[in-house]
Amino acid sequence: MTKKLPKIELHCHLDGSVRANTIIDIAKNENITLPSFDENEIKKLVQVPEDCTSLNEYLKRFDLPNMIMQTKEGLERVAFELLEDAASENVKYIEIRFAPQLHTQGGLSFKEIIQSVINGINKAEKIYDIRGNVILSCLRHMSVEDADLTVESGKEFLNKGVVAIDLAGPEEEGFAVKFKSVIDKARGYGYKVTIHAGEAASGQNVIDAIKLLGAQRIGHGVRIKDMKEAYDLVKNNNVVLEMCPTSNIQTKAIEDFKQYPLLDFYKDDIKVTLNTDNRTVSNIDLTDEINLISDNFKFNNKDYKKIYLNSIDATFADEETKAWLRAFI
Numbered sequence: 001m002t003k004k005l006p007k008i009e010l011h012c013h014l015d016g017s018v019r020a021n022t023i024i025d026i027a028k029n030e031n032i033t034l035p036s037f038d039e040n041e042i043k044k045l046v047q048v049p050e051d052c053t054s055l056n057e058y059l060k061r062f063d064l065p066n067m068i069m070q071t072k073e074g075l076e077r078v079a080f081e082l083l084e085d086a087a088s089e090n091v092k093y094i095e096i097r098f099a100p101q102l103h104t105q106g107g108l109s110f111k112e113i114i115q116s117v118i119n120g121i122n123k124a125e126k127i128y129d130i131r132g133n134v135i136l137s138c139l140r141h142m143s144v145e146d147a148d149l150t151v152e153s154g155k156e157f158l159n160k161g162v163v164a165i166d167l168a169g170p171e172e173e174g175f176a177v178k179f180k181s182v183i184d185k186a187r188g189y190g191y192k193v194t195i196h197a198g199e200a201a202s203g204q205n206v207i208d209a210i211k212l213l214g215a216q217r218i219g220h221g222v223r224i225k226d227m228k229e230a231y232d233l234v235k236n237n238n239v240v241l242e243m244c245p246t247s248n249i250q251t252k253a254i255e256d257f258k259q260y261p262l263l264d265f266y267k268d269d270i271k272v273t274l275n276t277d278n279r280t281v282s283n284i285d286l287t288d289e290i291n292l293i294s295d296n297f298k299f300n301n302k303d304y305k306k307i308y309l310n311s312i313d314a315t316f317a318d319e320e321t322k323a324w325l326r327a328f329i
């Protein structure tokens with residue numbers, strides 16, 4: 001039932017959503033040594049363990065998939081397959097994010113990396129009833145120069161596959177200041193802005209992401225529940241929250257799932273959307289996330305429809321795509 005619902009996904013990392021058997025297959029083709037060539041073993045290594053204690057521990061799971069995302073063919077394939085997987089659960093539109101700086105080990109330039117992912121998306125769009133766009137993630141624990149190169153390299157793809165810029169990786173208090181000038185520049189070029197904030201650190205980071213970086217959307221943002229000033233800022237400015245329940249449980253962004261604030265936010269007219277974050281690392285799809293919310297909270301079809309409509313308004317897609325998405329609900 002839930003699988004058939006039309007869906008939109010705004011927060012999904014490419015490197016966190018690679019099929020285990022694709023990791024093995026590409027590694028064999030490219031002579032890459034893996035710790036194991038058994039699918040179940042690879043799944044275990046990429047999936048977050050049940051006793052995961054933090055975002056930093058969660059982030060260790062990305063090293064393995066990134067080993068096979070260093071060639072044009074590998075990048076194109078994983079992007080294609082992510083759309084294929086999403087289309088199989090009736091996702092109509094997906095914004096895929098990744099950090100180009102993690103994919104240069106085979107000698108590819110940032111532009112070649114971005115182009116390869118767009119090629120994979122374009123290929124899937126021709127076969128399946130789904131559309132996609134790219135969000136470029138800069139890594140907060142790495143240099144501003146890498147972030148700058150990401151912004152400059154993605155510029156020529158703006159509105160030709162690339163729509164937005166993001167900051168991801170470990171979350172320190174006050175990370176925004178370091179990246180203000182580069183994100184300002186990106187905004188000037190026409191990038192839309194979404195920032196991971198209020199996930200492993202406080203609501204103050206959400207305030208900074210909005211006030212200093214001009215974020216229109218916030219990745220996660222769950223911690224605004226503990227900070228009225230951040231909460232009011234999000235609510236009064238119609239800033240969209242890209243919420244990812246399973247990921248938030250796994251990284252301990254939230255201690256007790258019974259207190260997961262998605263429904264409270266929703267009832268208070270905060271613009272929430274529902275997303276996976278990382279399909280393979282978290283071992284879920286978007287259908288699972290919808291079921292998780294509807295099984296644990298009072299959440300009916302009308303509520304789902306409202307979230308779908310929120311997601312349309314919040315996409316960084318063009319008006320034609322938004323109109324196309326409205327026709328499904």
Ligand SMILES: O=c1[nH]cnc2c1ncn2[C@H]1C[C@H](O)[C@@H](CO)O1
Binds near residue numbers: 013015059098
């Ligand atoms: O939930 C997340 N918070 C912060 N960073 C994240 C999250 N999920 C994935 N990432 C990081 C790890 C990936 O290598 C990177 C680019 O997709 O983004």
Ligand SMILES: [Zn+2]
Binds near residue numbers: 011
């Ligand atoms: Zn994320």
